[in-house]
Amino acid sequence: MFRTIIRVTSKCEGDIINITPEIKKAVRDSNVQEGIVHLFVQHSTAALTTIEFEPGVLTDLKRALSVLAPDDADYAHHIRWNDGNGRSHVKAALVGPSITVPLANGDLLCGTWQQIVLLELDVNAGRERTIICTVIGN
Amino acid sequence: MFRTIIRVTSKCEGDIINITPEIKKAVRDSNVQEGIVHLFVQHSTAALTTIEFEPGVLTDLKRALSVLAPDDADYAHHIRWNDGNGRSHVKAALVGPSITVPLANGDLLCGTWQQIVLLELDVNAGRERTIICTVIGN
Amino acid sequence: MFRTIIRVTSKCEGDIINITPEIKKAVRDSNVQEGIVHLFVQHSTAALTTIEFEPGVLTDLKRALSVLAPDDADYAHHIRWNDGNGRSHVKAALVGPSITVPLANGDLLCGTWQQIVLLELDVNAGRERTIICTVIGN
Numbered sequence: 001m002f003r004t005i006i007r008v009t010s011k012c013e014g015d016i017i018n019i020t021p022e023i024k025k026a027v028r029d030s031n032v033q034e035g036i037v038h039l040f041v042q043h044s045t046a047a048l049t050t051i052e053f054e055p056g057v058l059t060d061l062k063r064a065l066s067v068l069a070p071d072d073a074d075y076a077h078h079i080r081w082n083d084g085n086g087r088s089h090v091k092a093a094l095v096g097p098s099i100t101v102p103l104a105n106g107d108l109l110c111g112t113w114q115q116i117v118l119l120e121l122d123v124n125a126g127r128e129r130t131i132i133c134t135v136i137g138n
Numbered sequence: 139m140f141r142t143i144i145r146v147t148s149k150c151e152g153d154i155i156n157i158t159p160e161i162k163k164a165v166r167d168s169n170v171q172e173g174i175v176h177l178f179v180q181h182s183t184a185a186l187t188t189i190e191f192e193p194g195v196l197t198d199l200k201r202a203l204s205v206l207a208p209d210d211a212d213y214a215h216h217i218r219w220n221d222g223n224g225r226s227h228v229k230a231a232l233v234g235p236s237i238t239v240p241l242a243n244g245d246l247l248c249g250t251w252q253q254i255v256l257l258e259l260d261v262n263a264g265r266e267r268t269i270i271c272t273v274i275g276n
Numbered sequence: 277m278f279r280t281i282i283r284v285t286s287k288c289e290g291d292i293i294n295i296t297p298e299i300k301k302a303v304r305d306s307n308v309q310e311g312i313v314h315l316f317v318q319h320s321t322a323a324l325t326t327i328e329f330e331p332g333v334l335t336d337l338k339r340a341l342s343v344l345a346p347d348d349a350d351y352a353h354h355i356r357w358n359d360g361n362g363r364s365h366v367k368a369a370l371v372g373p374s375i376t377v378p379l380a381n382g383d384l385l386c387g388t389w390q391q392i393v394l395l396e397l398d399v400n401a402g403r404e405r406t407i408i409c410t411v412i413g414n
Contacts, residue, residue: 139311141378215332219332227337274311
């Protein structure tokens with residue numbers, strides 16, 4: 001069992017950051033060859049998933065999330081706190097904060113086009129986001 | 139490896155129950171200091187996720203789920219079984235039944251505002267829901 | 277720790293395949309009695325979740341996914357690559373590629389109606405899909 005922290009800084013709401021290289025490095029640092037790596041983003045307005053890291057698809061994903069939580073809806077969270085990020089919380093809860101990926105020969109067993117990404121969903125840009133990375137195996 | 143069962147009783151469709159205290163207790167009972175805790179809800183009309191446990195956000199999340207599976211849509215499941223919970227199954231499958239959270243010093247490594255919640259999605263209220271809690275580490 | 281590969285071939289876009297029997301077999305082959313099984317689909321246009329494997333519900337789930345990513349929307353991915361599967365990527369990223377299920381007495385601790393399924397989301401039919409199955413425990 002090996003644990004490390006990955007930190008990334010997002011630029012704006014909707015920013016999608018490819019964290020696959022940082023995860024690969026963490027797995028190498030762990031010296032684990034066979035097992036799993038678990039990732040967990042420690043924030044309620046960010047999320048983790050996998051996707052082909054191609055600009056068109058990323059745009060399409062953002063539009064789909066806006067169907068669920070439109071920019072111009074009336075958010076109860078906003079009415080209460082006036083912080084404008086009701087949509088961010090909703091999207092993050094639906095996508096989820098964690099993902100687990102299998103490992104073999106000290107590397108991720110992802111598909112060819114499958115990248116692990118952090119979704120910055122908050123309306124407040126330029127935030128540092130913390131991802132807890134736990135490698136389990138031998 | 140330590141396993142225990144968490145049981146909660148929901149009040150109504152759309153009930154969102156903060157199970158973070160029960161999970162923290164399970165982790166303490168396990169005596170695991172460093173590792174992960176995996177949670178799995180054993181039902182097809184309930185789901186697990188993380189969210190800021192603030193009433194406004196919870197309302198907003200419920201509305202977003204209703205975009206995906208509106209109350210008044212024609213559900214093929216309902217036409218077949220007449221049990222009225224087609225929307226419950228759909229929401230549960232999209233949010234998902236499981237979540238994994240990292241541990242350090244015998245506690246959850248969640249963010250400050252990040253609570254682990256059970257979503258009661260069934261139209262039949264007052265159900266006991268079973269969550270299998272597995273703690274892995276040392 | 278035991279790892280195996282499950283391969284299934286889908287028939288068409290929207291195909292939902294019950295992979296519970298294959299996972300149960302993998303768990304038996306592992307000889308693990310108590311622990312967890314992690315599943316990861318190695319593709320960016322397929323996903324894993326749990327659902328009651330009843331034809332009506334499966335139809336309802338497909339319709340809900342089409343709310344998020346309608347067939348007739350203009351996809352930036354399509355404009356760039358002309359491969360017509362923008363909606364497939366979006367749905368897959370939102371449902372997610374992985375799921376973890378607890379084990380006891382060498383069997384899955386799922387609910388009675390809770391099956392583990394692969395969602396074929398690509399517009400190109402008849403594809404072989406690879407799921408990495410990792411069993412952890414003792």
